[in-house]
Amino acid sequence: MQPVLNIEDVKCVEVALTREGVSVSELMHRAGYAAAQETIALGDVENVVVLVGLGNNGGDGWVAAEALFARGVNVKVVTPLEPDQISGDLARQVAQSAVKAGVSPLVGPSRDELEDLLSTADAVLDCMLGTGFHGEVRAPFDIWIECVNASGARAISVDVPSGLSAQTGRAAQACVVADMTVTMLSLKPGLLADDGRDVCGSIVVAPLAEQTEHLVVEADPVAWRTDLSDYLDVIPAPTQAVDKFTRGSVLVVGGSRRFPGAAIMAARAAARMGAGYVTLATPASVAAIAQAHLLEIPVVPLPEDADGVLSADGKDVVLKLARGVSAVLVGSGMRISGGTVALVSALIEQDVPLVVDADGLNCLARLTDGALPDFPEVTRRNAPLVLTPHRRELGRLVGQAKTPPDSLVDALEDARKIVWSDGGSNLAIVAKGSATGCVGVDQALLPKPGPCALATAGSGDVLAGMMVSALAQGSGQGGDLTLMAAYVCEVHGYAGSLAAERLGSRAVMATDVIDVIGLAADAVGEHVMFPEGVEEA
Numbered sequence: 331m332q333p334v335l336n337i338e339d340v341k342c343v344e345v346a347l348t349r350e351g352v353s354v355s356e357l358m359h360r361a362g363y364a365a366a367q368e369t370i371a372l373g374d375v376e377n378v379v380v381l382v383g384l385g386n387n388g389g390d391g392w393v394a395a396e397a398l399f400a401r402g403v404n405v406k407v408v409t410p411l412e413p414d415q416i417s418g419d420l421a422r423q424v425a426q427s428a429v430k431a432g433v434s435p436l437v438g439p440s441r442d443e444l445e446d447l448l449s450t451a452d453a454v455l456d457c458m459l460g461t462g463f464h465g466e467v468r469a470p471f472d473i474w475i476e477c478v479n480a481s482g483a484r485a486i487s488v489d490v491p492s493g494l495s496a497q498t499g500r501a502a503q504a505c506v507v508a509d510m511t512v513t514m515l516s517l518k519p520g521l522l523a524d525d526g527r528d529v530c531g532s533i534v535v536a537p538l539a540e541q542t543e544h545l546v547v548e549a550d551p552v553a554w555r556t557d558l559s560d561y562l563d564v565i566p567a568p569t570q571a572v573d574k575f576t577r578g579s580v581l582v583v584g585g586s587r588r589f590p591g592a593a594i595m596a597a598r599a600a601a602r603m604g605a606g607y608v609t610l611a612t613p614a615s616v617a618a619i620a621q622a623h624l625l626e627i628p629v630v631p632l633p634e635d636a637d638g639v640l641s642a643d644g645k646d647v648v649l650k651l652a653r654g655v656s657a658v659l660v661g662s663g664m665r666i667s668g669g670t671v672a673l674v675s676a677l678i679e680q681d682v683p684l685v686v687d688a689d690g691l692n693c694l695a696r697l698t699d700g701a702l703p704d705f706p707e708v709t710r711r712n713a714p715l716v717l718t719p720h721r722r723e724l725g726r727l728v729g730q731a732k733t734p735p736d737s738l739v740d741a742l743e744d745a746r747k748i749v750w751s752d753g754g755s756n757l758a759i760v761a762k763g764s765a766t767g768c769v770g771v772d773q774a775l776l777p778k779p780g781p782c783a784l785a786t787a788g789s790g791d792v793l794a795g796m797m798v799s800a801l802a803q804g805s806g807q808g809g810d811l812t813l814m815a816a817y818v819c820e821v822h823g824y825a826g827s828l829a830a831e832r833l834g835s836r837a838v839m840a841t842d843v844i845d846v847i848g849l850a851a852d853a854v855g856e857h858v859m860f861p862e863g864v865e866e867a
């Protein structure tokens with residue numbers, strides 16, 4: 331796993347390194363060398379343009395320029411000011427040193443001059459704005475960024491693509507779209523989420539010092555990026571000695587006359603993820619439709635109200651069914667009513683492994699008056715509980731219905747309010763988004779996200795079905811529930827990639843993802859067992 335640090339904690343590591351005898355100047359030199367090294371490793375780099383800003387990110391750029399020059403590369407540094415005019419001491423010193431060594435600066439070029447220069451560059455080193463960037467990009471960098479993105483040269487961003495917030499993952503109107511980002515000391519959340527996924531290219535972490543590894547861990551990472559090898563313990567062990575019930579039995583409670591499909595997809599996804607026996611309990615008026623779609627899955631009709639929404643009268647039947655299975659999913663397409671709130675509440679009180687998704691979460695929000703963290707007794711139970719909210723659902727759970735989290739870090743923080751108030755290891759929250767965080771009381775995990783093809787109606791229902799299936803098969807029980815949740819997200823993402831490959835990235839529908847769950851699970855499993863031998867999707 332790779333640690334991910336909030337920007338303020340990266341600064342703490344920097345301070346801790348200086349206490350251990352590695353000065354900021356030394357760090358800047360190592361950062362610049364690392365960037366130069368990665369640039370040369372790209373191959374075919376004879377002409378490099380280095381665009382520098384006026385802070386320490388610019389300082390890294392001047393060091394990189396001097397290092398590239400020393401390696402015989404034809405380097406030009408584009409700067410808004412003459413080296414002597416740079417106000418920051420460190421950045422000024424490295425700029426003066428580079429010029430003294432023979433690096434030639436181009437000060438404040440016109441757009442035409444810059445475009446001409448970039449047209450002959452093999453690579454551009456983007457050292458305009460780093461972690462000190464805030465607000466919208468001001469001149470001249472907004473124009474420089476436009477020119478970089480329009481040029482055909484490969485762009486290597488130092489620390490963070492200029493214009494991206496390394497904390498929130500939000501890009502300003504002007505933002506470098508890099509081929510590679512060489513980031514210093516550790517991963518930062520904004521590189522991995524939202525706009526960050528579009529603009530970073532491949533990410534290389536430059537630790538800069540031997541001591542960094544332990545200092546980063548001590549700085550309390552906001553999350554950990556998982557590697558496939560981390561999943562070894564949560565992949566169900568292969569055995570022939572099973573029957574359809576011991577392979578994991580699942581009950582899905584959901585659906586409504588308005589949304590019958592969500593529960594049907596969840597049930598089907600649960601079966602495709604490997605559960606041996608799946609049952610769907612759904613309102614009576616849609617049971618026949620559901621059964622027609624699910625030949626292998628028994629459908630139990632439940633009492634409903636006049637709108638075709640599950641009523642509380644079905645509670646005893648649901649609880650009886652729940653007692654007979656390994657895990658339950660509640661919520662898919664269920665709608666919010668007095669009846670569905672009563673069902674969700676009854677299932678949470680029952681000691682069965684449980685996944686709550688979609689309207690099940692909205693029922694939970696209603697049950698706790700939008701303040702789930704204030705009611706830890708609701709989530710404290712003896713059996714595992716996995717909540718799978720997207721950002722709006724998460725907002726409703728923590729009293730932020732009108733202002734749901736709009737970054738990965740905010741979503742992680744909201745999820746932590748719930749898991750920390752609960753305090754136990756039987757609760758995991760899967761905070762879904764273009765990058766998903768799986769949050770438990772001890773740590774937050776970031777599985778590799780799937781493609782944007784997953785941004786399609788119903789793909790969350792598919793994930794919920796996969797999640798309950800993994801729970802039913804015993805992954806995560808008695809072990810690490812958060813890691814199991816991350817594993818399921820990883821398979822879901824991989825299935826999205828496979829579906830996109832087969833059908834085209836814009837064409838994928840949630841049912842297509844269901845069809846390839848098995849192939850995705852096998853492929854992820856192979857990667858985990860034999861990391862070197864399998865091609866990525």
Ligand SMILES: NC(=O)C1=CN([C@@H]2O[C@H](COP(=O)(O)OP(=O)(O)OC[C@H]3O[C@@H](n4cnc5c(N)ncnc54)[C@H](OP(=O)(O)O)[C@@H]3O)[C@@H](O)[C@H]2O)[C@@H](O)CC1
Nearest residue numbers: 344357358384385386387459460461462463464466468489
């Ligand atoms: N942490 C570490 O261990 C290490 C960190 N290192 C490096 O330091 C970098 C952080 O350096 P930093 O703090 O000097 O900030 P940086 O990103 O250069 O930006 C500040 C400059 O940008 C300007 N500026 C801001 N917003 C702007 C806007 N919207 N539009 C235009 N301009 C804007 C701002 O101007 P001001 O707002 O002050 O007027 C100021 O001039 C970090 O990313 C990494 O590369 C490595 O050297 C070694 C190890």
Ligand SMILES: Nc1ncnc2c1ncn2[C@@H]1O[C@H](COP(=O)(O)OP(=O)(O)O)[C@@H](O)[C@H]1O
Nearest residue numbers: 720763764780781782784785787788789790791
């Ligand atoms: N841009 C994206 N890139 C990768 N995955 C995405 C993206 N957008 C959504 N997803 C994933 O797709 C799923 C959508 O879930 P959800 O919002 O609950 O959809 P629905 O309610 O339609 O089923 C989540 O697993 C989410 O992580």
Ligand SMILES: [K+]
Nearest residue numbers: 456459490492
């Ligand atoms: K940069």
